Amino acid sequence: MTKRHITYLACTTALLGALVGTAPASAAHRFHVVRPGESIQKAVNAARPGDTVLVLAGTYHESITVRTPRLTLRGVGDRTVITPVRKTAPKKTAPGTRKASVSCLESGNGICVVGGKDKALPDVTVADLRVTGFSTTGLWSMGTDHLTVQRVTADDNGQWGIAQEHSTRGVFRGNTARGNGDAGLFLANNVKAEEGAMNSNGAVIEWNRLTNNRIGITVRRLRNLAVTGNYLTGNCAGVFVVGDENKPKAGALTVSGNRVERNNKYCAKTARLPYLQGSGIVLTGTEKTLVTQNVVTGHSGKSPLSGGIVLFKSFVGVTSERNRITGNRLENNSPADLVNQEAAKSGNAFDHNSCRASKPAGLC
Known part of the structure; x- marks a missing residue:
């Protein structure tokens, strides 16, 4: 037996011992x-x-x-x-036979x-x-x-x-x-059915590293969760919080303390979204979402969704309302650090952000 094999077995034994040692004997x-x-x-x-x-x-x-x-x-x-x-020849199913479920x-x-x-x-x-x-x-x-x-x-x-x-x-x-x-990390209420946002009862997405995906993190039709302390770079878009016309609306969640850098990869349009490039954090069709203490830098693109932190109507035209964008640091994002495509009456608030350019002007 080689020294490498002895070392490997010793490490495995130590790991098993540590795991067993942490469990109560009564368990x-x-x-x-x-x-x-x-x-x-x-x-x-x-x-x-x-x-x-x-x-x-x-x-x-x-x-x-x-x-x-x-x-x-x-x-x-x-x-x-x-x-x-490893690929093998598919098994034949007798005519008229239906599988009870897909594995x-x-x-x-x-x-x-x-x-x-x-x-x-x-x-x-x-x-x-x-x-x-x-x-x-x-x-x-x-x-x-x-x-x-x-x-x-x-x-x-x-x-x-x-x-x-x-x-x-x-x-x-x-x-x-x-x-x-598609997304590196994807959370949703229901992928196939059109229905209101679901209460996740405090789901947590934290300290993850998302790189070179289409979208780093997608949260779709959910409420009551936290996206915190993640690092996102090299995707077409960093974080997407997505809602639609169903009720309750997506939102009532927090996106905080994330580092979102240079998500400038190009991704072609889909049936739901225009092409993506240069999007940091995007809210579309959401309400009461808090976006705070994030560092969002180096995004560049000409998509309708390009920019540092972007508020955009959902693909069915639902507005983003009563969201708060506060205390974020934004640098070198194009066309702007902050992009608000919603009407002023939507009640979205931008305050205490460190940034240089916004669309419309006056949000920094």
């Missing part, structure tokens, strides 16, 4: 260790509520679905890599955390691993309560890096999302 929670060549899904299926599935360093070609409450799925950092199944793999997702239709899946944690190369989403969740996703790297996925819908009290902390086709 009787079990650890399921997955090694390269073994199935993560098999270990997840065998786990009981409160157990931990520890995935050692290696590359695992599979998709994983979690439906067990209070389960922890943990790797050992970016050396634990989850990537799509995580068939949906093009890497990790799926899924609750019941009428009962949220509580207290699942996914941490310390990398999920990459999936056609849709690296990590997708729906119907959860207090899901924690931390120190996960989600890169080069076709749509979203990390995404959640129809869930409450999610915590997304210390993750890295880069090179994803």
Whole structure:
């Protein structure tokens, strides 16, 4: 056995010892260790509520679905890599046969955390691993309560890096999302249905690093959450808070303490939005959103959404109302540091911002 193998085994043993040592003896929670060549899904299926599935360093070609409450799925950092199944010939389905549901793999997702239709899946944690190369989403969740996703790297996925819908009290902390086709981190009420904004009951998006995605962070049709202390650069747009004509309106949330720099990548228009380039923080169709203590610098573009902090009507023409933009530092954003495309009667307030240029004039 080489010195490298001895060191690796010693580190793994120490990690297991540390993890076990932190659990009360009375908890009787079990650890399921997955090694390269073994199935993560098999270990997840065998786990009981409160157990931990520890995935050692290696590359695992599979998709994983979690439906067990209070389960922890943990790797050992970016050396634990989850990537799509190697391509094989598709299985034939008998004529007239319909599948009961589409699996995580068939949906093009890497990790799926899924609750019941009428009962949220509580207290699942996914941490310390990398999920990459999936056609849709690296990590997708729906119907959860207090899901924690931390120190996960989600890169080069076709749509979203990390995404959640129809869930409450999610915590997304210390993750890295880069090179994803749409948002690096995406939270919404419901992706497919047109309905009013959902109360997230205090979801938290903090200390994440979002680079080279279409949009760094998208919050769509949600209320009561915080986007705090994130670093966003090299995207087409940094932060998007999106609402529409449904009630209650999106908003009643906080975007604070983020560093938003040079999000000048070009992205073509879609059915909902014009092309994107040079957008720092954008509010569209929202109300009562507080944008404060952010540093927004170096954005440049000629899109209707370009600028440092931008208020813009939603794609269906709904106004942004009673939002407060205060105490931000803005520099070198074009066409302006602050852009307000709403009428004065919309009640949006701009005060105590450090900036040089605004549209219309007088907001700095």
